[in-house]
Amino acid sequence: MTKKLVSMMLAVMLLAGLTVSFAAAEDYPDLEIWSNNNGYLAVEKGGALYNFYKELTGVGITQPYIEWNGGTTYQEQLNLRIAANEMPDMFIPVNGMETDLIRAGAILDLTDLLPEKAPHLYAAIPEAVWDVVKANDPTGQGRIYYIPGVLTFARSGGIIRQDWLDALNMEMPKTQEEFVEVLRAFRDKDPNGNGQADEIPTGGRAEARWMDYLFSMYGVASWEGYPQWDLYNGELTYSAVTPNMKEALAWIASLYAEGLLDPETLLNDKAAWDGKINSGRVGVYHHWAQASYEYAESIKDATGTEAKLVVIPPISAEGYEGGYTQLQVGSVQFVVTNTRDESKINAVMRVLDCYGNDEMREQFVLGVPGMHCTYDENGKGSRLPVDMQHQENMIFHPDETLASIESTTDSLNMIRSEDTAWAVDQSIENLSHMVEYGRPIAGDGVPNSIYSDYPDIQNRILYAQYASKIITGEYPIDKFDEFVEKWYASGGNAVTERAREWYRKVSE
Helix, strand or coil, X not given: CCHHHHHHHHHHHHHCCCCCCXXXXXXXXXXXXXXXXXXXXXXXXXXXXXXXXXXHHCCCEEECCCCCHHHHHHHHHHHHHHHCCCCCCEECCCCCHHHHHHHCCCECCCCCHHXXXXXXXXXXXXXXXXXXXXXXXXXXXXXXXXXXXXXXXXXXXXXXXXXXXXXXXXXXXXXXXXHHHHHHHHHHCCCCCCCCXXXXXXCCEHHHECCHHHHHHHCCCEECCEECEEEECCEEEEHHHCHHHHHHHHHHHHHHHCCCECCCCCCCCHHHHHHHHHCCCECEEEEEHHHXXXXXXXXXXXXXXXXXXXXXXXXXCCCCCCCEEECCEEEEEEEEECCCCHHHHHHHHHHHHHHCCHHHHHHHHHCCECCCEEECCCCCEEECXXXXXXXXXXXXXXXXXXXXXXXXXXXXXXXXXXXXXXXHHHHHHHHHXXXXXXXXXXXXXXXXXXXXXXXXXXXXXXXXXXXXXXXCCCCCCCHHHHHHHHHHHHHHHHHHHHHHHHHHHHHC
């Protein structure tokens, strides 16, 4: 039976009011699972999404409302639960917290459980990625303690308002000089046509994050604003302390001084920056290629304009090779709280197996009929518009976390409908280019354990301080050399040695 036929049969059953279930006969206990939530409703026992997951997997799942806020508020709330010895059954760890939890024995060893009890998920993740996960075991035993995200393409890039370019009769910029001219035109020539001169050429978020496409012009390896490890002068090196970074910061500071960067860039949190994009005021921003449709729909809701959002082909500064950083080994998706309760372990393994089962992908992506999605008379499902006041937070996103170009395109086509085609087609087009735009890096999958005993380096405290002050002009660019000296002296030498040792091991 083909995947398409299975999906159609399920959709027809849903329309007929029949129970759609892959659930096994075993009676599983409920689970509490924490994941990111950007404003949707909690998942409560007996609610629509709880019942949907129970019918699909056999396991009832709950999730309290925990604000994500770029991970900051989520981490604060999770730390409170950890301190109270009340960890969720499964959760997304942030900022490397899993390292200490694994060493403390608080996280379940999944090495033997996954092949036996979650074979679909185990097979869905390439062996090379599992090898990295084992190499990253902070206990040094080569065990599997977390579920990694998997990406086979560069997900993020610079996104530009093509409709603004068209309004100003300008071409897509191909050089850094052309790019700056575009930013000046966005600032000065009212591409919105509203006569308010409130356009923001470009910008980002606090800690110099979400401006990767600016740094990438100088070959700086970066992921959502987090500097990465790559080969510089033939050695694995943290990109934040390279000459490439110095040149990038000097140039970005010039953009800020000229008023081409949002003056609140280093103050924006996620909500503030997204709000500016969604209000139709931002000309260029950095984000996932496949998420273009979400921003396009929000801009239309706010302004009535069908914004045309296009990914910018990578631009290279003179003397450098640009390209969007590609990480096959994505961030840690889930860890499981250690327990001796076999029924809980079996329930978690059941959920993980379903999450990795390709035949269930469509149901996980579309969600609850009537709340998140709808099905037509032919059994084709499509997502309903975002409605955070009435939609519960979908916990699993295999289209984002077990992702290839093909599977992500398939997921976008699931979302596509007659009303949303104009926006979703932008995402599909942008996504199609990301294979050629990606630049793999040598430090793909470097473990958080290299930062043990050096939390300030892991949390980029010194980097964020100096980068922010250089960009705003509070520090001259020569202060970058002081930053590099302090970084190495405060633990950077030890961290670099560990990173290079890891690279030697995985390169054997």
